[in-house]
Amino acid sequence: MILHEPGPLLLTLILAASTTTILLVLGTPLAWWLASTRSRLKPVVEAVTALPLVLPPTVLGFYLLVVMSPASPLGKLWVEAVGEALTFSFSGLVAASVVYSLPFMVQPLASAFKTVGRAPLEAAASLRASPLDAFFTVAVPLSAQGFLTAVVLTFAHTVGEFGVVLMVGGNIPGRTKVISIAVYEHVETLRYSEAHVLSAGLVIFAFCVLSIVYSLNRRGAAAHVR
Amino acid sequence: MSVDVLSLRARLSYPQLELDVREELSLSGVTALFGPSGSGKSTLLRLIAGLKTPRAGRIALGSEVWFDSRSGVNVPAHCRSVGFMFQDSRLFDHLSVKGNLEFADKRSSRDAPGIVWQDVVAALDLEALLERRSRSLSGGERQRVALARSLLTRPRLLMLDEPLSALDDKRKAEILPYLERIPRHFDIPTIFVSHALDEIVQLAGSMIVLAEGRVQAYGPTAAIVERLDLQPITGRLEAGVLVHARVRGHDSRLALTHVDLDGQPLKMPIVKKLAVGETVRLRIPARDVAVAVSKPGGISIRNVLAAKIERIAVDGDSAFTEVFMTLRSARIRARLTRDAVEKLNLTAGMPVFALIKSVSFDRRIV
Numbered sequence: 001m002i003l004h005e006p007g008p009l010l011l012t013l014i015l016a017a018s019t020t021t022i023l024l025v026l027g028t029p030l031a032w033w034l035a036s037t038r039s040r041l042k043p044v045v046e047a048v049t050a051l052p053l054v055l056p057p058t059v060l061g062f063y064l065l066v067v068m069s070p071a072s073p074l075g076k077l078w079v080e081a082v083g084e085a086l087t088f089s090f091s092g093l094v095a096a097s098v099v100y101s102l103p104f105m106v107q108p109l110a111s112a113f114k115t116v117g118r119a120p121l122e123a124a125a126s127l128r129a130s131p132l133d134a135f136f137t138v139a140v141p142l143s144a145q146g147f148l149t150a151v152v153l154t155f156a157h158t159v160g161e162f163g164v165v166l167m168v169g170g171n172i173p174g175r176t177k178v179i180s181i182a183v184y185e186h187v188e189t190l191r192y193s194e195a196h197v198l199s200a201g202l203v204i205f206a207f208c209v210l211s212i213v214y215s216l217n218r219r220g221a222a223a224h225v226r
Numbered sequence: 227m228s229v230d231v232l233s234l235r236a237r238l239s240y241p242q243l244e245l246d247v248r249e250e251l252s253l254s255g256v257t258a259l260f261g262p263s264g265s266g267k268s269t270l271l272r273l274i275a276g277l278k279t280p281r282a283g284r285i286a287l288g289s290e291v292w293f294d295s296r297s298g299v300n301v302p303a304h305c306r307s308v309g310f311m312f313q314d315s316r317l318f319d320h321l322s323v324k325g326n327l328e329f330a331d332k333r334s335s336r337d338a339p340g341i342v343w344q345d346v347v348a349a350l351d352l353e354a355l356l357e358r359r360s361r362s363l364s365g366g367e368r369q370r371v372a373l374a375r376s377l378l379t380r381p382r383l384l385m386l387d388e389p390l391s392a393l394d395d396k397r398k399a400e401i402l403p404y405l406e407r408i409p410r411h412f413d414i415p416t417i418f419v420s421h422a423l424d425e426i427v428q429l430a431g432s433m434i435v436l437a438e439g440r441v442q443a444y445g446p447t448a449a450i451v452e453r454l455d456l457q458p459i460t461g462r463l464e465a466g467v468l469v470h471a472r473v474r475g476h477d478s479r480l481a482l483t484h485v486d487l488d489g490q491p492l493k494m495p496i497v498k499k500l501a502v503g504e505t506v507r508l509r510i511p512a513r514d515v516a517v518a519v520s521k522p523g524g525i526s527i528r529n530v531l532a533a534k535i536e537r538i539a540v541d542g543d544s545a546f547t548e549v550f551m552t553l554r555s556a557r558i559r560a561r562l563t564r565d566a567v568e569k570l571n572l573t574a575g576m577p578v579f580a581l582i583k584s585v586s587f588d589r590r591i592v
Contacts, residue, residue, distance in 0.1 A: 119312075119314070119316050120316060120318060122277050122303070122312075122316070123310075123312060123316035123317075123318070124304075124318075124329075125276075125277065125302070125303040125304045126275060126277070126303060126304075126308065126309070126310035126312075126376065126379070127304075127329055127330040127333060127375065127376075127379055128304050128305075128330070128333035128334055128379055129304055129329070129333055130302075130304050131302075131304075133304075133333075134304075137329070138318060138320075141320040142318070142319070142320055144320075
């Protein structure tokens with residue numbers, strides 16, 4: 001990281017922002033595929049995408065640790081390319097978060113795309129728009145609500161994760177020590193006042209984010225009724 | 227009017243539908259695609275537009291080949307110069323009316339002459355709607371915008387997929403004049419899908435009858451609506467004839483328009499927009515025609531025309547027959563019971579009087 005020892009707050013925000021950005025790029029095509037495919041593989045892919053929702057973070061974290069360790073082929077490749085191990089690094093944390101938060105990006109997007117349906121895209125094709133053109137000028141604007149929900153949920157969920165981070169990242173100040181870990185540490189060492197500050201901050205943050213999402217959703221729904 | 231040949235050979239199978247169409251269509255003006263629901267009308271349209279791919283066949287407009295299973299050609303939908311107007315309009319709700327029109331305008335090839343933004347907006351009376359959100363429009367307004375939008379793709383072929391079926395009668399009456407005028411105004415061959423014969427006779431010069439995925443008949447509308455053998459398919463259509471007549475004048479007191487049909491006078495409910503001397507097409511439903519062997523008096527039916535029976539066709543095992551009569555050149559058709567034909571001893575060649583209970587204005591002849 002270029003940043004010099006960022007505190008838990010800043011580190012958390014950077015982690016959530018990177019995770020959200022990466023998932024936006026990876027999750028959008030995946031959600032599109034899920035919404036439009038008739039492939040027999042669809043239920044399998046859907047199940048894999050939803051796994052992080054049901055698995056205990058420790059299970060997910062354990063496997064991610066195994067896959068990312070320098071002893072595994074993937075981990076080894078990463079070490080050769082970057083020069084440091086993926087485990088207990090910020091990059092590893094981002095990679096783990098991407099997996100952990102995947103359903104929060106893909107599911108709202110897939111359902112938004114499904115709601116838009118094929119009809120507007122056929123109309124776009126009949127108006128000389130190529131599939132890619134139609135995707136960006138018709139499907140994306142019509143799914144704006146879904147994108148908002150997906151981005152906010154992914155961001156917020158990444159901010160709130162704990163188990164996977166602990167397993168994969170450990171607790172290294174400035175590298176992997178995010179808010180949730182810091183709170184845990186403060187409580188373990190009986191420093192309740194510090195724990196209070198961070199926890200209350202997180203509660204207020206989560207409340208604000210969800211309020212914004214729900215009020216925007218309401219306005220969107222009202223606009224549809226009109 | 228420009229004529230384009232649409233060469234259609236397409237096969238496609240669905241669980242409920244086996245589509246097999248081979249037809250060369252000389253498209254000029256409006257061609258109606260008629261058939262009961264489930265006959266494959268919309269599917270055929272979608273095959274032409276490239277929204278669906280046939281299992282085998284060849285689809286070409288003039289020299290432009292859009293699909294050929296043998297040489298592996300399959301031009302994607304957005305590269306075919308077809309304007310497609312959907313039943314449900316499919317306006318983009320995230321854009322204004324203007325935005326919807328610009329979407330098409332920006333992407334269309336400008337070298338196609340004849341279609342200019344201002345002209346389209348004026349022809350469909352959209353000036354006042356341009357800044358509106360498309361979501362706030364009425365059903366009829368949406369269809370007008372959709373028609374304008376497909377025109378602005380500057381297509382070589384315009385296809386309208388049941389553009390009236392989602393509208394109530396009032397909205398239908400509001401959009402029909404546009405559908406009648408636009409293809410002629412912009413001189414674009416148009417295929418119009420409908421299962422309502424009254425719409426077809428009003429709009430289309432020729433028609434295709436589709437049933438169970440196959441073309442049963444193709445030809446001039448006036449000739450097809452008279453064909454008895456198509457009745458099992460066109461069952462819902464009210465049998466009748468289309469005749470040409472000349473407007474003689476209007477009687478506003480009795481709200482009548484007088485026309486001249488093969489030299490004989492005919493009265494119909496007033497159609498004020500018609501000018502004296504103009505030739506019009508009228509529709510006379512067979513069930514509203516009765517036959518008398520001598521000229522009747524003291525009768526409420528005002529239109530009594532001297533005619534000659536040309537032939538009498540029995541309609542299957544039913545109680546009815548179709549009696550075809552000729553005036554000088556115009557044909558009239560009456561739906562009578564077999565009982566009546568027997569009692570009156572009606573035979574071919576016999577001079578009779580056709581009592582016409584209702585006549586409706588169909589379209590102008592240009």
